[in-house]
Structures are given as C-alpha cells and as structure tokens.
Amino acid sequence: MLAVERQRTPGGVERAIATLTEMAARVGQAAGVEFSVVGVGFGGPVDLASGRIRRSHQTSGWEDIPLGEMLAERLGLVSHLANDANAGGLAEALFGAAGRASSLLYVNVGTGIGGAIVVDGRIHVGATSTAGEIGHCIVLPDGPECTCGKRGCLEALSAGAALARRAKELLAESEEPASSLRARCVDDLTGREVGHAAAQGDALALRVVDEAARFLGMGIANAVNLLDPEVVVLGGGVPEMGDVFLRPVRRSFQEHVMPSAACTPVVPAELGYDAGVIGAAAVALTEQGARSEP
Amino acid sequence: MLAVERQRTPGGVERAIATLTEMAARVGQAAGVEFSVVGVGFGGPVDLASGRIRRSHQTSGWEDIPLGEMLAERLGLVSHLANDANAGGLAEALFGAAGRASSLLYVNVGTGIGGAIVVDGRIHVGATSTAGEIGHCIVLPDGPECTCGKRGCLEALSAGAALARRAKELLAESEEPASSLRARCVDDLTGREVGHAAAQGDALALRVVDEAARFLGMGIANAVNLLDPEVVVLGGGVPEMGDVFLRPVRRSFQEHVMPSAACTPVVPAELGYDAGVIGAAAVALTEQGARSEP
Numbered sequence: 126m127l128a129v130e131r132q133r134t135p136g137g138v139e140r141a142i143a144t145l146t147e148m149a150a151r152v153g154q155a156a157g158v159e160f161s162v163v164g165v166g167f168g169g170p171v172d173l174a175s176g177r178i179r180r181s182h183q184t185s186g187w188e189d190i191p192l193g194e195m196l197a198e199r200l201g202l203v204s205h206l207a208n209d210a211n212a213g214g215l216a217e218a219l220f221g222a223a224g225r226a227s228s229l230l231y232v233n234v235g236t237g238i239g240g241a242i243v244v245d246g247r248i249h250v251g252a253t254s255t256a257g258e259i260g261h262c263i264v265l266p267d268g269p270e271c272t273c274g275k276r277g278c279l280e281a282l283s284a285g286a287a288l289a290r291r292a293k294e295l296l297a298e299s300e301e302p303a304s305s306l307r308a309r310c311v312d313d314l315t316g317r318e319v320g321h322a323a324a325q326g327d328a329l330a331l332r333v334v335d336e337a338a339r340f341l342g343m344g345i346a347n348a349v350n351l352l353d354p355e356v357v358v359l360g361g362g363v364p365e366m367g368d369v370f371l372r373p374v375r376r377s378f379q380e381h382v383m384p385s386a387a388c389t390p391v392v393p394a395e396l397g398y399d400a401g402v403i404g405a406a407a408v409a410l411t412e413q414g415a416r417s418e419p
Numbered sequence: 420m421l422a423v424e425r426q427r428t429p430g431g432v433e434r435a436i437a438t439l440t441e442m443a444a445r446v447g448q449a450a451g452v453e454f455s456v457v458g459v460g461f462g463g464p465v466d467l468a469s470g471r472i473r474r475s476h477q478t479s480g481w482e483d484i485p486l487g488e489m490l491a492e493r494l495g496l497v498s499h500l501a502n503d504a505n506a507g508g509l510a511e512a513l514f515g516a517a518g519r520a521s522s523l524l525y526v527n528v529g530t531g532i533g534g535a536i537v538v539d540g541r542i543h544v545g546a547t548s549t550a551g552e553i554g555h556c557i558v559l560p561d562g563p564e565c566t567c568g569k570r571g572c573l574e575a576l577s578a579g580a581a582l583a584r585r586a587k588e589l590l591a592e593s594e595e596p597a598s599s600l601r602a603r604c605v606d607d608l609t610g611r612e613v614g615h616a617a618a619q620g621d622a623l624a625l626r627v628v629d630e631a632a633r634f635l636g637m638g639i640a641n642a643v644n645l646l647d648p649e650v651v652v653l654g655g656g657v658p659e660m661g662d663v664f665l666r667p668v669r670r671s672f673q674e675h676v677m678p679s680a681a682c683t684p685v686v687p688a689e690l691g692y693d694a695g696v697i698g699a700a701a702v703a704l705t706e707q708g709a710r711s712e713p
Contacts, residue, residue: 170679226546227546228545228546240645242646244543249646250647251522251646251647252520252521252522252647252648252683253647253679253680253683254647255644255647255677255679255680256645256647257645258644258647258677259644259645261677262640262641262645263558263637263640263641263675264560265560266559266637273677275674275675343557343560346557347556347557347641348645350549350552350555351534351536351551351552351553351556351645351646352536352543352545352550352645352646353544353545353546353547353548353549353551353552354545354546355546381569383552383555383567385464385473385547385549386547386549389546
C-alpha cells in the first residue's frame, strides 16, 4: 500500500461522496500516482454488476444508490463496488491467509457476521449479489433473535454482539460461575471485553466464548459440506482473541463436518483491518480485467 | 434418449463392471451408435478429476476404486464419473427444471438427501469432490441421529427414511391424532406410504410431512443465503408427493431466507428418474469439452 487515509463516513450520501472524492485526490497525491480505476468496499449489500448500493447495514439513506455511477462522474474513472465482507474475502484469497488455495470461504466475525466465497480468484456474488451471507444461516431453530428479525441465525449466536448479550444473560441469571465481569456495570459490556476476560481464564467469559465458538464451528461445517472450499479464513475482531476462540471453533468444525472435509484448514485472516481496502482494490482490478476480456 | 437399459447393480466390483461393459455394448447396438465417451453417475462420493470412486453409500467393496480407469480399459473409451446427485443436478440445469438459469442448487430428497451446485453449466465439485452435501448440514443441534453418525442433519429430518421414522414415533407415542396408518403393522412403514397418506389428508401423516418440509425449507434457505443461486430444484422421490410437501417447503424457505433472496424459485425437478443417466451423459460431454479446451 502506497498511501492510506481513514475517516468516519459522514452522514448523508452527498456528503459521503464529497468526502470520498476529496480523499481520493489526497491519497493519489500522497502516493504520487494517477488512478485508472476505483474499488469500493461497502458495508451492506451491493449489486456488483451495476455498481448500485442496495442499502447500508450501518446507516439509513443509502437505499438503492448508484454509487458506482456517482463516483465515476466525480472522479472521471470507472469504479467497481463490492460488499465489504466480499472484498475482505477476495483480499485474503489473493494476498492473505489463503496461500495458494483456489477456493476459499471467508467468514468475518465482528459485531455481526459476514462472509464471502472466492473461487479461482473471483468473488462468487450469486444471482442477486448476496452470496456468502453465512451470518444469517440458521444454526439453532427458535434461538435468540437476530438483527435481521429471524431467530437462531449464526450472527445471533457467535458475533461480538452475541458474546456481550449472552454474558449479560449469564451474569443476571445466577451468581455462578465467578467472573471478573461482575465487578463492572454490565449495561455497556462489549464482545471485546468478554473476549479479553476469556483470554485471561475468566470462567463465565470462557463459557460464553465456548458456546459462540461451538455454533460458529457448526455453521462453518455446514458451509463446508455445501461448498467444499480448500480453506476457511476467519477474519474480523472476534477471532483476534486468538486460540481461546479458534481452538473450540476448530473442534466444533471437525465434529460437525463430513469426514472427507475434516482436514479443511480453518485459519485466521492475515490482513486484519486492511483486508477491506486491499479487497476493494482487488475487486477493481479483477472486475476490470474480467470485463475487458474479449 | 436413444436407448435405455436398467439393471440392479450386482454385488462385487468385478461383476458390476462386467455387467456395465455388457450393458454398454447392448445399449450401443440398440441405439445404433458408436460411443466416443462414457459418463457414469455413482451413488457415493467420487473424485471427478481422477475418476476414482471413494466409496458407495449403498454397498461395501467400493472403497477407493479406479472405476474410470477400469471402464476405459474394458470399453476403450475415456470415461467421466460424478456423484449421482451431482449428475442429476447438472441434468436439471442443462435440460430440466432450471430453464435458462445460469446457477442452480439441486436437492435430491429420496431415502437420503444429496445435492449439487451448478454454476455456468458445470458442477461445482469442490476441493475434495464432495461439494453439494446439503443433506449433512445440521439444522437441529442434538436432533435425531443420522446415517452419517452425526445428529440433526437435514437428511435425518427430511428424507424418506426420516418420514417413516417420525411417523412410527408418533404412532407409538399416543393414540392421537387419528391415522389410516394405525390399521397396518408399522414395522416396515416407508416414507412413500407416509407421503401417500398425507396426500389423502391423513392428520398424522400431514404433521410428519409438515415437520420434514419445514426443516427442508430452512436447510434450503441456509444454502441460498450462502450460494444465492438463480433457482432451487427439488428432485427425488419425496417431492413427488406434490403440493402437500412443496407448499410447506416453500413457506418455510421464504420464512427463513434473507429477504433479498425470498423470490428465488423453488421448483420440482422435471427429469424424474432419468436425471441420473441424462446427467451422467452431460458430465461426460461437459468434462470432455472442458478438458479438450486449450
């Protein structure tokens, strides 16, 4: 990477696009390059073929926005859009944890859970551009309610927000087991704090992390039974707690997957927070390449 | 199809191959053609690239058999092998229910449950040649035991054998609800009989079919969230009971899938029992074509 600039997305589509345009100019100058194509990783469903945003997962006002077209107009450049989890998956496939694998399942476990399927160096986007949504696969019928309105989605059981919710439930339920988390006001407890406590051996946090990891391993096993990828890459903030999470994920994966696929490696992502921007650039390059082929 | 011959697979690999060789000669003669390539759909996991059988789902003695090579030797022809559900899915994609769709998820619900993913006219076989195994995705943690040894697999809840098992359970459990099935000795009850009773309005059979359809719809929703295919095709004996099964499958699918994919059609297969042989031929033609490309 030659130059990086980070900013919070400002409210409103127009202001966001103005900010992006300014950032692109500054980053180009800092890197001393002229851009020939632009890639965008967006936190929500995107129609890759038309470059339209369907909606944002984070904020309102982004319903059916032709962001690709708008950026092309402002920047005078062709732009390619992808969902941020898809972009992250492509980055890990091409430059990160997937090594030389020709197919990968990428699972991003942060506040929510997103995913991507990459085959032969390209994102499998699917018929409606929403492929890879492992987070909304149901792993526990009638389980806890998900942000999507359904019950028992993987996201509702294994994402960062689910770690926090489950820890609060267990803290309220009984005086057992002991936990360092009892000493604090738990209303604003985060998944990250639960992860830290688990890594330090906190019994209650370990129970929460084990449960979440068990469902994640099962969800990954189901996806591997279907897709049979060469490698599974786990990105996002939650797997960053390390072995205390990865070990039970792998155990559950091997317990629940078909024996023929039990050796499929489940590895942590390598590109961290940069996966999104590297992936956005990779989307631009691979899509540009694919579309300029005869 | 120019000529067809059906036989039960004889016991033992050698006898089976001898029978296949004789059948091929007779069928070629009946059709008045000389074959240039052979396709095989096999009831078990197959390594498509090497033409080796991993094992049979139905009978022993088929562990790691180089069937492709053996047939090539006997017939003097290149042969291509695929799992039977994969072959059926390819047949429906190219000549059956998928119409002009470029991607499909095929789910075969018979005694067990198999599946296939077809993208751009080719089977997605996966890294270990086992992609498409939707039947062993877990939809009910700690649910009933499956033939594979795990618990709560879709196959253990929605396949023909599961219909029979669940009907027997309900018959043994209580005198309610009323059922025509109570009049017979239920030890050898089949899924087909449960389906017939449901189609005739039998209350107990309807409850069994509804439960199975509900899990199948959820399993398909999970797969569609991941793969986002253009169409889902339901083959095998169980969906042949018609709307009494298809209607609750579709209802459950729409309830459990992401809203953006809720319009994905779930349609019955069109090729029936012939899907396997048509698909085997299609595998031979598509693989032969792909491998002779520069």
